[in-house]
């Protein structure tokens with residue numbers, strides 16, 4: 001029942017989208033309301049009295065004379081694109097089932113590949129920062145996972161060369177239903193890495209269930225309770241009910257990334273993982289994903305292309 005409710009929910013239709021956000025004016029009004037729900041606030045000094053310089057659509061503060069545009073200081077900063085294109089991109093990124101590649105976005109938006117790539121990665125960055133700011137709670141199924149290499153006949157799993165390690169964590173209810181998930185790239189499966197990750201991503205009240213891999217004991221450094229379940233590892237561990245969801249979700253993320261994207265650049269893996277998790281964590285409310293992502297986007301710091309193309313920090 002629950003599965004059907006997720007799959008058959010209404011979402012946000014394309015005609016509905018164009019009715020609401022089809023014109024540049026509609027997008028500007030919506031963005032203003034998301035950025036300043038209680039009316040304009042100067043980002044420099046916090047005063048609210050201002051005038052609008054209509055020639056270049058700048059808001060000027062009466063108090064400190066600082067001029068700001070609707071998009072400055074947000075993930076949309078310095079964009080040369082109309083907001084209608086950005087909004088359509090957010091629509092496509094949030095409403096397509098398994099996400100949309102930069103190549104597909106390029107076709108749908110009618111922009112260059114480079115522009116589409118930049119839009120896509122900026123929106124994934126917003127998703128990542130948002131989820132990273134919200135620690136998981138409850139019962140956590142945790143496991144080590146690896147990206148890459150498998151299709152080239154290399155050694156699988158732990159200890160395999162040229163594979164990127166990432167920690168997979170799925171928060172479940174007492175009834176074993178999955179609530180939320182977080183997949184983060186790590187430098188490796190060491191106690192230090194797991195302790196740092198747990199301090200950022202887990203509530204201290206969590207109970208973490210993992211296999212016997214030594215590094216997982218470090219979740220206790222974040223105040224969490226640790227329940228190790230020793231398995232034979234590999235295929236054996238899949239059989240344990242305690243790991244059903246984390247194993248399923250590791251399989252799903254790999255299938256989704258391989259299916260949607262021609263190639264996932266290794267150095268950008270954290271963003272792709274974050275996008276998958278963001279979508280999963282909000283699966284019960286597909287229609288709301290559009291305004292919620294836009295709302296967070298105006299609260300996410302600018303990410304110039306040169307930063308976007310750098311390899312990301314782990315975690």
Ligand SMILES: [Zn+2]
Nearest residue numbers: 042045061064
């Ligand atoms: Zn001011």
